[in-house]
Amino acid sequence: MIHPIRSSRTGRRILSMDAVTTATKPARCLVVLLALWFALDAHAELAQPSGTVAGRVILSHQSEKRGTISIAGRDLSGVVIFMEPVDGEIVPTLPEKEATIRQKDVKFDPALLLVTRGQTVRFPNDDKIVHNVFSFSSAHPFDLGLYSKGESKSVTFTNTGPVRIFCSIHTDMHAVIYVTPNHLRAATDAKGRFHILNVPVGRYALQTWHRYLPDGVERVEVRHVDVQVGEPVWTDVDLSVQSGDTP
Template structure:
């Protein structure tokens, strides 16, 4: 009886330990962005694995990410999260902000709020959420809401890696804010993960065909003249 029980424990442990890994690197091409052309900055690309069979559970209750507002900038600029995650928008500037999105990833408007305070938004469905400030037209960011726990945003070197992935069939997908949807769809690929490591060849993401479309404020109107923050915030460009 003890031998049988020990065998069951060993089998369960072995099953738990079976997992694979996937790593790769993206390269941005045909870019008009100076940081990409001069400094080979391939950061901010989101890579993720979608299980072909089944639907992953949403993020555990209480999962919180953060996108800060400081120096009239959202940081991080690109934030991947899991469905069900709440995002805090703390205002670390000595001026008011008003984060909002009117894109179909998820509509939200946290309203105008003062320095030293924060607002929270829960993201309940997958999609791309483009975030702006209703006061400062130059502020923008992207939240990529994903129905999978296996995701990562690339750093400057463009590398990504997923570890401890259960064996099975997955679709590898990418998001880059300056790539067209047609380009991104063409990059999707099926991957079979076992108990070993998979290293992918370099993946080129072209920015060709991308058109910058000026955004409006939360009312759908053009932004008026920028607010005069210079008196209280001289270090920040209007």
């Protein structure tokens, strides 16, 4: 007899190997099928079902006098979208590829970088002139000091929020690193569109940040049925300004 047993350590079902080696030929086929079934089952337990959240940010203005006015024609790129579960917390998955902001042609490239809390960012100097990268943002103040072409320094960001960076020598060099609490994040394109892949089933608060635009927040739920159908969960985030909301 072959008995699936539950591991005392992990609680997962496993097969007794003693039983496999002593079984007859038809029984071995059954063993292989059962092993396959148990393997798939174990994989399902390890990989939580996940889907895609997609949508766009929109701008509007609400006033008692005119009702809701949509604002069109504005470049909506660079709005940071990030998701936090309503219940519990997601363990951040740090990307294998390291994040980099280059100093090239007296600019930072890219000018907006999204990183996960705990992630390290490299700052190589590709210019033939000396730069001095620094930030005085409360989320992570730092000073990389003066360094030349070919050199690089790195910073690990452990606090969430926007980190504005500058060069102490060159006036026009500025960029933003936004540190998100987990890897469920995206930045919008010029039309305000975004999509976030591999969002585990659950309920989330989807939040936005932009240096100049109003903040927005939406509740989003990724359900098992959404994952099975394979369609993204669509959501619009209204960055609206309301009249009369003055201090």
